[in-house]
Amino acid sequence: MRKRVTSALLVLAVAAGLVGSPAVTSAANPQLTVDLSQNTGALLYGATGFLYGLGNDGIPKDNMLAPLKPQYASQKPPGGLQHPNGDVFEVQDQYFRNGGKEIQVIMQDIYKEWPYENLGMNDYLAKVDTMVRALNANPNRDKYVYVPFNEPDWIWYNNSTKLQQLFNDWKTVYQKIRSIVPNAKIAGIGFSYYDANVYDQFLTFAKNNDCLPDVTTWHELQNSFFTDWDTHYNHYRSVESRLGISPRPISINEYGRFSGDIPVPGNLVQFVSKFENSKVYGSLAYWTTAGALNDLATENNKATGGWWLYKWYGDLSGNTVKTTPPSPSGSLQGVAALNATDRQARILFGGSLNASDVFATDVVVKGFGTASYFGSTVHAVVMGIDNTNLNPSSGPYVLQEGDYNVVNGQITVPVSNMKALSAYQMIITPNRDLSPSGTAGRYEAEYAAYTGTAFVSSSSNTGYSGTSFLEGFGGGGNSASGQFVVTAPTDGYYDLSLRYSAGPLAGAPANRTIRMTVGGTTLKDLTLGGTANWDSWATSTTKVFLEAGINRIGFTTYTADNSDAVNLDYLEVAAATDTVVAYEAEAAGNTLTGTAKVESKTAASGGKYVSWIGNGAANALQFNGIQAPSAGRYRIVVTYANGELGDGATNYNSNIVDRYADVSVNGGxxxxxxxxxxxxxxxxxxxxxxxxxxxxxxxIKFSNGSIGFAPDIDRIQVAAYLGN
Structure with a gap:
């Protein structure tokens, strides 16, 4: 978790290059083979876990978390001293409202020092008692997984002579937890690496002493993951089998080396591939700052290149299918899923030994004989996402697309000029594309997320863009929804243009309606004019103020009849202009009370800002005279600074503090x-x-009635949520 692990960089890559049909492959290219006929089970999305990826509620924003299908978060216990943020009680509401499944509570993070101070088992048991009772009193009690020991191989039990003591202490703490919560889910034993001999001994002891973990944990932080993962996994499962232990869920509750893996898409795709193909869970390691999804997020609402890889991972649907890399322990890896309903296969792939490598691979997809709905010719689009380190990414781009004849039940797609630090996605659909997939600012509905009765159409309709469209809207109360994830380069107004069809339908009015959401919140109900038929398409444009970075735009049915019966083709996003009014914090007309005062700094707008807000309700900044042309919902862009570092373990993690403000309008x-x-x-x-x-x-008043300060406030900008 917080142990330094140095290693050589190992990365992966996939490349651009236009593909024709049929394609000629090179015998020298490594082959990644996907067999659509070999179903390997339901998607687990197991690799989407985060250790201290959440800092406080809203750090990072919901936009960054919801699209990733999060499974596990690993956070500190209530009252934990290890870091100034990441308390399970602070982050759980946000995590669960965005689809998170369980939170692993790293119980030893109750201690402040790193490595953990050893005050004896009696001290720890007293702390365990307090933590477990607090967690069990919380309404989310059934969603916690107790992790009693973290990296015990070098903390408290750092030599082989202490191994039996570790086992005995595991049993003691295990029994203590169960004495308070009889059905508690307990995870262990949490070594910093997989030690085959130790895990054999541990499982033997745990079975004989009735203290088997409900979830088995260890870390993959070393170079050995890339070559030895299958050996680790297979050995563990063989021990379970030999001892007659029912298979435990495996959680690699920290993965990724200290340097080179996070947030590099080209390395992370190897972890994602191996964990999903093995059906195990994993949480990204905490090497830098809390609250950034382990560097998948930057500036709170902006995505790094790594974030998009996990967004692609969350977009996989259906079941995984067998994927065979050139070598089980080699750099090139991949994971694939087949959705028979959507008639789509998606493949995430990449991998190369050296960061500077540029190479090619042939993606061989077979098994079309069992998926005849693809037809004799298929369309394949390859998208890339490049490494941006901790800088914001502009998002994926189309590398190549083309049509391929299915010969003997398979196709081969050569991909050349592959970049080592990038990851790639291939989407295969029936050959019914009507336009290229790479139009700037356009988000195709058939590649978007959807819920309810919405589905990717396989009908004979014409006139759509890309490879298909979404249908299944209407019919009364079915809550069909299409969800688009778009990138806004800056805070500002954007024209959101929805292309749709709304042909004649029995029981439906000529004009239709659909509900538009932003960030999961209803924005407005759109009236959509009817179209002459279902092969005719129209566009409805709405001007919306979006936040810089990731935004979620949804279109959802909500009526009790066919008034919202439409098909969705795409959403197009283009920069627009409208009124935004700025108000400086230091303006003479504002009200400053208590310690709040105007200070100077070159980096601030106008060279001035207001500091020392909070640390008591009397110390506040109130903006006066904020003009609104009409009553309604407005977006406030707050420019601020916060450089506070807090108390916590003395190590290489930056113990940042995410300050908060109580924001009230008109004294409410x-x-x-x-x-x-x-x-x-x-x-x-x-x-x-x-x-x-x-x-x-x-x-608009900024205050903080607690013992902590609010951030320094430079200015606010006020914009109507909906433009004119």
Whole structure:
């Protein structure tokens, strides 16, 4: 978790290059083979776990978490001293509302020091008692997994003579937890690497002493993962089988080396591939700052290249199918899924030995004989996502696409000029594409997420863009939804243009309606004019103020009849302009109370800002005279700085503090808003909050009634959520 592991960089890559049909392959190219006829089970999405990936509620924003299908979060216990943020009680509401399944509670993080101070088992048992009772009193009690020991191979039990003591202490703590919560889910034994001899002995002891873990854990932080993962996994399962132990879920509750893996898409795809193909869980290691999804997020709402790999992973649907790399222990790896309903196969792949490698591979897809709905010719589009380190990514791009004849039940797609630090996605569909997939600013509905009765169409309709469209909307109360994840380069207004069809339908009005959401919240109900038939398409454009970075735009049915019966083709996003009014924090008309005061700094807008807000309700900044042309929902862009470092373990993790402010409008109730640390007091960043304003003049107050301060406030910009 927090142990330094140095290693050589090992990466992967896939490349661009236009593909024709049929393709000629090179005998020298390594082959990644996908067999659509070999179903390997339901998708687990197991690799989507985070250790201290969550800092506080809203750090990072829901936009960054929801699309990833999160499974496990690993966080500190309530009252834990190891880091200033990441308390399970602080982050759980956000995690669970965005689909998270369980939270592993790293119980030894109750201690402040790293390595953990050893105050004796009696001290630890007293702390265990307090933690377990607090967790068991929480409404989310059934979603916690107790992790009593973290890297015990070098903390508290750091030589072979102490191994039996570790086993005995495991039993003692295990029994203590179960005495309070009889059905507690307990995970262990949490070594920093897989030690075959130790895990054999541990399982033998645990079975004989009735203290088997419900979840088996260890870490994969070394170079050995890339060559030896299958050996680790297979040995563990063989021990279970030999001892007659029912298979435990495996959680690699920290993975990724200290340098080179996180957040590099080209390396992370290897972990994703191996964990999903083995059906195990994994949590990205915590090497830098908390609250950034382990560097998949930056500036709180912006995606690094690594984030998009996990978004692709979350987009996989159906069942996984057998994927065979050139070598089980080699660098090139992949994972694939087949959705028979959508008639789509998706493959995530990449991998090369050296960071500077540029190479090619042949992706061989066979088994089409058992998936005849693809037809005799298929379309394949290959998308790439490049490494951006900790900088924001502009998102995926189309490398190549083409049509391929299915010969003897298979196709071969050569991909050349592959970049070592990049990861790639191939989407295979029936050959019914009508336009290229790479139009700038366009998000095809058939590649978007969807829920309810919505589905990717296989009908004979024409006139659509790309390879298909979404249908299944309408019919009354079916909650069909299409969800688009789009990138906005800056805070500002954007025209969101929905292309749809709404042909004649019995029981449906000529004009239709659909509900539009942003970030999961209803924005407005769109009226969509009817089209002459279902092969005719129209466009409805709405101007919306979006936050810089990732935004989730949804279109959902909500009526009790066929009033919302439409098909969705794509969403197109283009920059627009409208009124945004800025208000400086230091303006003379504002109200400053208590310790709040105006200070100077070159990096601030106008050279001034307001600091020392909070640390008591009397110390506040109130913006006065905020004008709204009409009552309604507005977006407030807050420019702020927060460079506070807090108390915690003395190690290489930056113990950042995400300050919060109580924000109230017109003297009403306040909302608690966390502001991600900007890693320096001269680094001014923005975040967007939503408020309701009255027509005319309004006040917006920033305070903090706790013992902590709010961030320094530079200015706010006020924009109507919906533009004119």
């Amino acid at each position: 109730g306040s909302q608690k808003v966390y502001f991600r640390n900007t890693l320096g007091w001269s680094n001014f960043r923005t975040t967007v909050i939503d408020v309701n304003l009255n027509a005319g003049a309004n006040t």
